[in-house]
Amino acid sequence: MPTGIALRDVREQLFAAAERVLLRAGPSGLTSRAVTDEAGCAKGVLHRHFSDFDDFLAELVRDRIAQLARDATELRDAAGTGTVDDNLADAVTKVFGPVAVAIVSLIIFRDELRTRLRRTRPIGVPLLSDATVMVSEYLTAERELGRLTPDADVDALAPTLIGAGHLLFADRTGTPPDAVAVRRMVATVLSGSQIR
Known part of the structure; x- marks a missing residue:
């Protein structure tokens, strides 16, 4: 039955x-x-x-990465509109929604899951690495549009933004930071790199 x-x-x-x-x-x-x-x-x-539970979890992570890819397209399309700080604060807040924060914890927690994900994503923590690429591509577009200084080091700025964002949102049981705190973090990381 x-x-x-x-x-x-x-x-x-x-x-x-x-x-x-x-x-x-x-x-x-x-x-x-x-x-x-x-x-x-x-x-x-x-x-x-699914072949086993870790296969299921790997597919769950890949599904979230696919969702992030759609967000990356939206962020790239936002280049040249609004403010760089607001665009990135919105993107960081979206990246670190409660489910994504929990999935990053899951990736760190489960060795076998990390091993499986490393087969296709050998560098960094999946999801965080993908978010870093997303931010780097956006910052590159903004630099090309002249909204960042020509020497803005997007390869340093992107992981700094994602790392700082992760620290702000990492406590899955606490209250997430408010929009002002996220925007302040973005503005601080980008200080000296924006043309105002």
Whole structure:
């Protein structure tokens, strides 16, 4: 007799369930049983679609990276509009939403997950590295448009912004920083690199 509920888009429903568990219980509480219980389906459903739990988690991370790629396009398209500080503050806030912060913790927490992700992303922490590339591409576009100084070192500024952003948002149980704090961090990192 079947257990649980019929799942239309199994992958997306399992990912959504994993994100809810991750937000509620953290990396140590994220198990295949917790995910399938949250999704309201039998444990075998997950294993029919993924070779094992770490394969599932790797696909979850890749799905979030794909979402970040869409955000990167939006950020690049914003070059030359608004202010550089506001565009980056909005992007950093979006990058470090609660689910992304929890996923970064998960990547750091699970050795096997990191090993699997390293097969295609050998450098840095996945998601954080992708966010750094996103910011670097945006800063390059702004420099080319003359809104940053010609000698602005985007390869140093981008990881500094992502690292500082991660520190601001890293406490998944605390209150996230407000928009003023994020904008102040961005302005401080970019001080001396912007043409006003």
